[in-house]
Amino acid sequence: MVVDSGVADADRVFHALADATRRDILTRVIRSGMSVSELARLYPMSFAAVQKHVVVLERAALVSKTRRGREQIVRGEVEALRRVARLLDGYERLWRHRAAAIEEILKEEQ
Amino acid sequence: MVVDSGVADADRVFHALADATRRDILTRVIRSGMSVSELARLYPMSFAAVQKHVVVLERAALVSKTRRGREQIVRGEVEALRRVARLLDGYERLWRHRAAAIEEILKEEQ
DNA sequence: CTAACGTACAACCACATGGTTGTAGATTCC
DNA sequence: GGAATCTACAACCATGTGGTTGTACGTTAG
Numbered sequence: 001m002v003v004d005s006g007v008a009d010a011d012r013v014f015h016a017l018a019d020a021t022r023r024d025i026l027t028r029v030i031r032s033g034m035s036v037s038e039l040a041r042l043y044p045m046s047f048a049a050v051q052k053h054v055v056v057l058e059r060a061a062l063v064s065k066t067r068r069g070r071e072q073i074v075r076g077e078v079e080a081l082r083r084v085a086r087l088l089d090g091y092e093r094l095w096r097h098r099a100a101a102i103e104e105i106l107k108e109e110q
Numbered sequence: 111m112v113v114d115s116g117v118a119d120a121d122r123v124f125h126a127l128a129d130a131t132r133r134d135i136l137t138r139v140i141r142s143g144m145s146v147s148e149l150a151r152l153y154p155m156s157f158a159a160v161q162k163h164v165v166v167l168e169r170a171a172l173v174s175k176t177r178r179g180r181e182q183i184v185r186g187e188v189e190a191l192r193r194v195a196r197l198l199d200g201y202e203r204l205w206r207h208r209a210a211a212i213e214e215i216l217k218e219e220q
Numbered sequence: 221c222t223a224a225c226g227t228a229c230a231a232c233c234a235c236a237t238g239g240t241t242g243t244a245g246a247t248t249c250c
Numbered sequence: 251g252g253a254a255t256c257t258a259c260a261a262c263c264a265t266g267t268g269g270t271t272g273t274a275c276g277t278t279a280g
Contacts, residue, residue, distance in 0.1 A: 046271080048271080052268075
């Protein structure tokens, strides 16, 4: 297992998700693959802007691209998504731990 | 239920999580509340920088502050965290849907 | 072959972000 | 009361981000 720079990974993933356009692209390409220009037609911005959003998602490993003729098909990668979900689960577990401790204290006080 | 500006909420939450220092602060204050200056002593940066990180987490509703004398105690708020986890679950559900569709297609082809 | 299409990338711009220092207001300690 | 502590916030700076346009290159269609 790669231990190195898991921090930067999380940085990239959360940053990639911190933009409504990118989240929308992600939901679409998870449903089914789409070419970059198909995606670009969906948003009120230039092709270049959408292409850059796709690059950000790609760097975060949230999507992958595969060539099909002159098109580049973008697909959602669920692995990174799962890693983030697990991370958030970790946060929540910590919280539950705290909640349990509080309950313990309240019990003792009664 | 508030329907308005759930998008901006997600923006704020993901952006808040897209920084290693802020994620570290979050894990600590979820375990147990800490004052801002206690937090500030933990990181190799100025008090003001840490205070600004706390503000970012607060705007994302990931932490809340309560006064205790001259200190401000920062605590982790789990509600927003859960909302994000649910959002990511939503993404994963979409993916599973796609996986099921692919299986269906493969079955038909055989 | 040539034209149109799909993609990638550089250069540029306005604005946000993450850091700094400095100042000022509450609150507590002695 | 006066000093120390904790917090908040403004001003500033370097860098990053999200958008633009323009250009170049490979692939497909006619």
